[in-house]
Amino acid sequence: MEHTHDSVRTATADTRRWWTLVIFAYVALEGASLQMRGSVVPVLRESFGTPDWLLGLVAPAGTIGFLVFVALTGAIAGRVNTRRLILFGIAGTGASVFVVGFTPSFAFFIAALFARGSFGGVGRGTDRPLLSHLHSGDRGKWFSYYDAMWAVGATIGPLIVTAALWLGDWRYAYYTLGVAFLPVVLLVWWLPTPSIDGDGDDPLTLDELKRVGRRPEVFVMIAGILMTTGVEGALFTWLTTFAEGRVPASFVTASLSVLLVAYIPGRFAAGALSNRIGSVRLIAGLAVLCLLSTVYTFFVASGVGVLVGLFGIGFSLSGQFPTLLAYSIGAAPEHSAPINSLSLVVSTLGIAGVPAILGFVISDAGIELAMQLLVIPLIVLVGISIAAWVRNGTAVEWQ
Incomplete structure (x- = not known):
């Protein structure tokens, strides 16, 4: 019954x-x-x-x-x-x-x-x-x-x-x-x-805003998202320029599609792993994989190898934003909407700001050096994730 x-x-x-x-x-x-x-x-x-x-x-x-x-x-x-x-x-x-x-x-x-x-x-x-x-x-x-x-x-x-x-x-x-x-x-x-x-969500007051703003998880999210979306913005804007003369001509335009297509399995994989290994472990692992893929793509690879490297970048980069956001919201789930809005504002700044900065580098030193400089925010991301891992251990923080 x-x-x-x-x-x-x-x-x-x-x-x-x-x-x-x-x-x-x-x-x-x-x-x-x-x-x-x-x-x-x-x-x-x-x-x-x-x-x-x-x-x-x-x-x-x-x-x-x-x-x-x-x-x-x-x-x-x-x-x-x-x-x-x-x-x-x-x-x-x-x-x-x-x-x-x-x-x-x-x-x-x-x-x-x-x-x-x-x-x-x-x-x-x-x-x-x-x-x-x-x-x-x-x-x-x-x-x-x-x-x-x-x-x-x-x-x-x-x-x-x-x-x-x-x-x-x-x-x-x-x-x-x-x-x-x-x-x-x-x-x-x-x-x-x-x-x-x-x-x-609870109504957001000034006192609650100050409390949430002091959470270390929020700082990690802001810094991590700024680094990852900065790399994304640079790739979305300048990748096809870099690809010209470095990959077969028929794949120049498709190079960006290779990066974006990798986002789909990358995000599903991040979702499947998130509960199994914990947020900070996942952030750190993806950051290291993305750094290695970037080094290979812009320092070592040529021809079709560039496309392989781009797939690796897209796969590992794609899971960072949702994992960082989930990690941050887990610290204050009663204010999911303000934290979500903050993440979107920060991501927009990263996507818009880094490509503009690289534009000056490209005009002075060329596209190759500009793309190689992307290892800098990724090294910062690795450092941030390891620091969060050391501080929080390996627990699944959003539970």
């Missing part, structure tokens, strides 16, 4: 699975929409006669809105209904992506990207904290799976643009992706309020 508490437990588990599906679907679609913008830049030049200096506004347009609203979302977490907030973020992101397709001018395109980034900040500022509370016992695993889904979407995004151009109009890509958000919106509307462990 089935007991009432068994039925309740089953319903709770089903609700948790559906909400996890919502979060994964959203982050994949958001990743696709983010990576599509770079693919349409050449088309914008042709469609609107936009000069290169104006095309440089494409990336900041979405990033500024994202940073502002992800920070605001983290600040108000615990005071606003999570269900309404994530519905607002998902619906707004989908609608703004769809509106991009109606672009009559470059100025309209920039405004639509700003809206997409703003709504994305609300969605991304809410979805991972919700995932944290849905799976509080194994955050590291689910955070890695979350980022793996983002990587899947990011890989597919440029392919959607390619298909749209083959059909005759880049706008088809945004129409298609915008419509793809609709089932996710309807699912959020239909689902009951998510069942989470504990009471979710």
Whole structure:
């Protein structure tokens, strides 16, 4: 005979699975929409006669809105209904992506990207904290799976643009992706309020902000994410430049795809290992593997060997962000949203700042030295992870 508490437990588990599906679907679609913008830049030049200096506004347009609203979302977490907030973020992101397709001018395109980034900040500022509370016992695993889904979407995004151009109009890509958000919106509307462990996020006060800010786990996260995303930003920006003349001509453009494709198995592997070996062990192991892969790629390898090294970098680098974030949130799970927002702000600074610095190095000393300098933040990352390991031991901190 089935007991009432068994039925309740089953319903709770089903609700948790559906909400996890919502979060994964959203982050994949958001990743696709983010990576599509770079693919349409050449088309914008042709469609609107936009000069290169104006095309440089494409990336900041979405990033500024994202940073502002992800920070605001983290600040108000615990005071606003999570269900309404994530519905607002998902619906707004989908609608703004769809509106991009109606672009009559470059100025309209920039405004639509700003809206997409703003709504994305609300969605991304809410979805991972919700995932944290849905799976509080194994955050590291689910955070890695979350980022793996983002990587899947990011890989597919440029392919959607390619298909749209083959059909005759880049706008088809945004129409298609915008419509793809609709089932996710309807699912959020239909689902009951998510069942989470504990009471979710507590309201953030000034005293709580000071307490959380003094946690050593938060310092480790900030430093670690700044190093890893700085390396990512440098590779995303300058890798194809480095590949020219160093790998077969047919693989120059694909070199970045090799790096990104490695993110998918890398993040699933990090998720599978997170509970088995502990966060600090995993961070340290991945950091050492990434450092060795970087040394091989930019100091030793040539030809196809560069691609092998890039796969190793992508595989080991990809698991750092979710593991560092899970490690930090484990120290203050009642403030998952503010810590998540902080991690996204820091990652944006790393992705934007390091490529700019390397630009000066490249202009003076060349691309090879610039790429070799990436070992510096990775050495720092190894040091940070070992220090955290020595301080915390080998326990699984987020439990």
